[in-house]
Amino acid sequence: MAQANQHGGNVLDMALASGVDEASIVDFSANINPLGMPPSLRRALAETWALAERYPDPLYRRLHARLAAHHGCPASWILAGNGATELIYDLAFLLRGKTVLLLSPGFAEYRLALEGMDCRIREYRLAEHDDFRPDPRLLAALGPGIDCLFLCTPNNPTGQLIEPDLMQAITLRCRELAITLVVDEAFMDFIPGGVSMIDSLSGLPAVFVLRSLTKFYAIPGLRLGYMVSSDGQAVARLRERRPPWTINAFAALAGEVVLDDADYQRDSRQWLQEQQAYLFTGLHALPALKVWRPAANFIFFRCLRPGLDLQGLLLRQGLLIRSCANYAGLSGEYYRVAIKDKADNRRLLDALRKVFAHG
Known part of the structure; x- marks a missing residue:
């Protein structure tokens, strides 16, 4: 489903292409601090x-x-x-x-x-x-x-x-x-x-x-x-x-x-310390994924199930992840997800488990 020269955050484009309501999509494709502006x-x-x-x-x-x-x-x-x-x-x-x-x-x-x-x-x-x-x-x-x-x-x-x-x-x-x-x-x-x-x-x-x-x-x-x-x-x-x-x-x-805004900076780093570990651990536990340990607020992984359109399958569940197919040197097996708040991160992990359980 990846589009040429597509960036993360193209929620409207993806909604129009897939027939999903834009307002219902949780955007994991753009690496933005989920705490919102300070x-x-x-x-x-x-x-x-x-x-x-x-x-x-x-x-x-x-x-x-x-x-x-x-x-x-x-x-x-x-x-x-x-x-x-x-x-x-x-x-x-x-x-x-x-x-x-x-x-x-x-x-x-x-x-x-x-x-x-x-x-x-x-x-x-x-x-x-x-x-x-x-x-x-x-x-x-x-x-x-x-x-x-x-x-x-x-x-x-x-x-x-x-x-x-x-x-x-x-x-x-x-x-x-x-x-x-x-x-x-x-x-x-x-x-x-x-x-x-x-x-x-x-x-x-x-x-x-x-x-x-x-x-x-x-x-x-x-x-x-x-x-x-x-x-x-x-x-x-x-x-x-x-x-x-x-x-x-x-x-x-x-x-x-x-x-x-020192308070915002402190709160953001505390969120990331907790949720980076939580999401990485959850993704790493899925046998169908090869996951790279992150340094910042996003996680890069490879889907080991050949031919699986993970972006399209998750979009049906209202979750948009970033396909890396249009990066030089990568194929459609590679994806990137932003680290969000705990509720959204849990929802992503549950959706992935559902996708892999149903083949």
Whole structure:
């Protein structure tokens, strides 16, 4: 049932295609915090509807200053965008005509953005027998002729983190060969104590780190992401070519508010600690699945029953999971599910047991 170039969260499309009522579907296909947006942001939005009556600051100075303070870096290093996806396309502009190494499986928008800028794509296939983890062999693939490397940690859709020692070795290799390094950390906020490349950017001008506020703070309808790089000239160049007002006023406000909500951050990590273990244990207990241990708020698995359309069968029970058939290097046997609250996670496990019991 997977559709080409489909992302998670396409509930309406899937409902229309299958004849299921959209309102009845529980969406496991989009990796969004089930706690919903922070209460602090709800209050701020309710009190600032007048923002819709005037144009936002086209430079988003308050937003960039708040993000810079959060990471302890100059505001000139930061460029916010209408979700991290917009920034991927911005970076593709800088890489026009270059040769880029992509890890497969990986987020499909990298390829789409780069091909739109006539970049040449080389693939580094991650192997299932290595749990889809990059290892030191990746260093050998970073040779002459490679202009840029895209990494995602934790990787989407496999959920695997790149080990800090390997990340350091990759960074050194890229610096030695003047290879631009793009590190997508869209899910890093879900990982307590997660090691971010942002902390190491000083002196590394050819490194660009992507972050998203959409997933952790549950604001996919507002859309907000940002990029951090010590290459101030490159950031300024992208800022100058950006059309005005690509971030709406409420999304910009969200970026100014949510980073201070320590209670929400604590509650979110407590939820994830409990429900990540619960859902992983339940999925791992099903003999028909091969499940990879997650690092963030989603779980990647393979269905071992050949020819079983697991997405379609679960959709009949009102549950939408993400088919990974349209990821390079994967087939229709692979799926990704978001970790939700306990009631929804239990419902998913019960539905899977029912599917496998009935063959």
